[in-house]
Amino acid sequence: MRLTRAGEYGIRCVLHLARHGRGTLVSRKEIAARTDVPPHFLAKIAQQLAKAGIIEIMQGANGGYRLLTDPSEISLLAVIEAIIGGISLNDCVGRPESCHNSALCTVHRVWNKANQQLRATLQETNFATLAAEEACCLTPFPEAGGHNPLQRKKMI
Amino acid sequence: MRLTRAGEYGIRCVLHLARHGRGTLVSRKEIAARTDVPPHFLAKIAQQLAKAGIIEIMQGANGGYRLLTDPSEISLLAVIEAIIGGISLNDCVGRPESCHNSALCTVHRVWNKANQQLRATLQETNFATLAAEEACCLTPFPEAGGHNPLQRKKMI
DNA sequence: TCGATATAAGACTAAATATATCTTATATAT
DNA sequence: ATATATAAGATATATTTAGTCTTATATCGA
Ligand code: SF4
Ligand code: SF4
Numbered sequence: 001m002r003l004t005r006a007g008e009y010g011i012r013c014v015l016h017l018a019r020h021g022r023g024t025l026v027s028r029k030e031i032a033a034r035t036d037v038p039p040h041f042l043a044k045i046a047q048q049l050a051k052a053g054i055i056e057i058m059q060g061a062n063g064g065y066r067l068l069t070d071p072s073e074i075s076l077l078a079v080i081e082a083i084i085g086g087i088s089l090n091d092c093v094g095r096p097e098s099c100h101n102s103a104l105c106t107v108h109r110v111w112n113k114a115n116q117q118l119r120a121t122l123q124e125t126n127f128a129t130l131a132a133e134e135a136c137c138l139t140p141f142p143e144a145g146g147h148n149p150l151q152r153k154k155m156i
Numbered sequence: 157m158r159l160t161r162a163g164e165y166g167i168r169c170v171l172h173l174a175r176h177g178r179g180t181l182v183s184r185k186e187i188a189a190r191t192d193v194p195p196h197f198l199a200k201i202a203q204q205l206a207k208a209g210i211i212e213i214m215q216g217a218n219g220g221y222r223l224l225t226d227p228s229e230i231s232l233l234a235v236i237e238a239i240i241g242g243i244s245l246n247d248c249v250g251r252p253e254s255c256h257n258s259a260l261c262t263v264h265r266v267w268n269k270a271n272q273q274l275r276a277t278l279q280e281t282n283f284a285t286l287a288a289e290e291a292c293c294l295t296p297f298p299e300a301g302g303h304n305p306l307q308r309k310k311m312i
Numbered sequence: 313t314c315g316a317t318a319t320a321a322g323a324c325t326a327a328a329t330a331t332a333t334c335t336t337a338t339a340t341a342t
Numbered sequence: 343a344t345a346t347a348t349a350a351g352a353t354a355t356a357t358t359t360a361g362t363c364t365t366a367t368a369t370c371g372a
Contacts, residue, residue, distance in 0.1 A: 001157065001158065001159060001160075001163075001240060001243050001244070001245065002157065002244060002245065002246065002247060003157060003245060003246045003247070003267075004157075004329090004330065004331085005330070005331065005332090006330080006331080007157075008246060008247070011263055015263065027347075027348095028347075028348070029347085038331085038332060038333080040332075040333060040334080041331070041332055041333085043348070043349075043350090044332090044350090044351095046348090047348095047349075047350080057348070057349085058339095058340085058347085058348080059338070059339045059340065059347065059348045059349075060338090060339045060340025060341065060346075060347055060348075061339085061340050061341045061342075061345070061346040061347055062340075062341065062346080062347075063339080063340075063341095063346085063347045063348055064347080064348085065348095076263070076266060084157060087157050088157070088158060089157065089158065089159060089274075090158065090159045090164060091158060091159070091164070104289075106285070106286045106288075106289050107167055107171065107232070107286055110232060110277070110278070110281050110286075111159075113277065114274055114277045114278065117273060117274070117277060118245075118270055118273070118274055121266070121269065121270045121273060122266070122270065125266050129262070130262045130263055130266075132262075133260075133262050160358090160359065160360085161359075161360060161361095162359080162360080183318075183319095184318075184319070185318085194360085194361060194362080196361070196362060196363080197360070197361055197362085199319070199320075199321090200321090200322095200361095202319090203319095203320075203321080213319070213320085214318090214319080214368095214369085215318065215319050215320075215367075215368045215369065216317075216318060216319075216367090216368045216369025216370060217316070217317045217318055217368085217369050217370040217371075218317080218318075218369075218370065218371095219317085219318045219319055219368080219369070219370095220318080220319085221319095313372100314371100314372090315370105315371095315372090316369105316370090316371090316372100317368100317369085317370080317371105318367100318368080318369080318370095319366105319367080319368075319369100320365100320366075320367070320368090321364100321365090321366080321367095322363105322364090322365095322366105323362105323363085323364080323365100324361105324362080324363075324364095325360100325361080325362075325363090326359100326360085326361080326362095327358100327359080327360075327361095328357105328358085328359070328360090329356100329357080329358075329359085330355100330356080330357070330358085331354100331355080331356075331357090332353105332354085332355080332356095333352105333353080333354075333355095334351100334352085334353075334354090335350100335351090335352080335353095336349100336350090336351095336352100337348105337349075337350080337351105338347100338348085338349070338350095339346100339347080339348075339349090340345105340346085340347080340348100341344105341345090341346085341347100342343105342344090342345090342346105
């Protein structure tokens with residue numbers, strides 16, 4: 001019942017790109033540093049975003065990532081589902097065949113409704129809106145001195 | 157972004173008890189068989205439900221579980237959170253201190269809203285309503301012959 | 313009182329998933 | 343050519359999930 005780190009990182013990446021606007025090339029290194037995402041992990045996430053048609057990846061020296069469409073046309077939902085696949089709050093929502101009872105189950109209907117509601121909320125939110133507020137998001141001031149202000153959850 | 161099996165099993169357990177009504181004692185064995193939950197696993201889940209004040213556990217021969225309150229007073233949310241703890245769709249929802257940016261983050265606000273919405277939907281649903289429809293839920297007819305009609309997801 | 317039956321409690325195990333990291337290859341600017 | 347950047351995929355580790363097993367305890371009924 002929780003978004004994965006990969007999903008969260010994907011959102012950070014697109015949000016950072018959105019703050020630069022559509023089409024602006026930003027290096028993976030910069031994105032990774034400014035959003036506190038491990039660079040190699042970001043690479044994998046970026047590939048999923050590229051496959052979903054959200055960003056374009058430029059190889060070679062001075063390479064990086066850029067948004068393919070306007071931030072206002074990219075929903076939070078699209079980014080999340082590009083990374084973690086379709087949202088389904090219970091197994092039977094995404095795979096009704098996993099429970100023979102799903103056709104009759106009243107609980108199943110509640111999950112379906114809740115799932116739909118959640119997806120709607122995330123779909124209504126676009127990255128132009130998210131990027132609009134000045135104070136947000138993550139490390140707006142790179143001149144802060146190189147230290148990383150985000151407290152990444154300790155995993156190891 | 158998915159309910160755990162334990163959470164799903166907890167719901168099945170309470171739903172089964174709800175169909176018997178408040179105060180009716182039902183053996184763990186029967187509940188486990190009728191809802192396709194491994195009996196030992198159900199024991200652990202039941203202990204969490206008991207700790208949350210939802211059911212009472214009777215030991216000894218002819219023991220079992222019973223609902224402490226009327227099904228109409230038990231919400232889907234209460235059962236889920238008794239098992240998996242508080243719902244939080246993103247880490248920063250439940251632990252804002254996990255991301256130093258949460259106070260300013262526009263994405264964080266969306267998650268908070270979505271989380272609240274989801275909890276509201278689950279809270280509105282009570283087990284009297286869920287148990288009301290005849291066809292639901294799980295194995296309504298024990299005389300079916302002992303085979304287990306649910307297709308539990310293969311884990312091992 | 314004794315034995316059968318039921319759950320309690322918690323240790324233990326196995327599988328799946330999440331979270332990276334490392335290595336080698338490939339593309340591009342200069 | 344070389345330096346720099348990402349691609350792609352193998353590998354590694356940690357965490358969580360899911361389930362099992364063992365020993366102890368409680369209760370009923372003969
Ligand atoms: S019992 Fe209902 S809610 Fe649970 S998995 Fe089956 S269909 Fe879904
Ligand atoms: S960047 Fe925003 S949404 Fe992401 S973890 Fe931090 S507060 Fe939450």
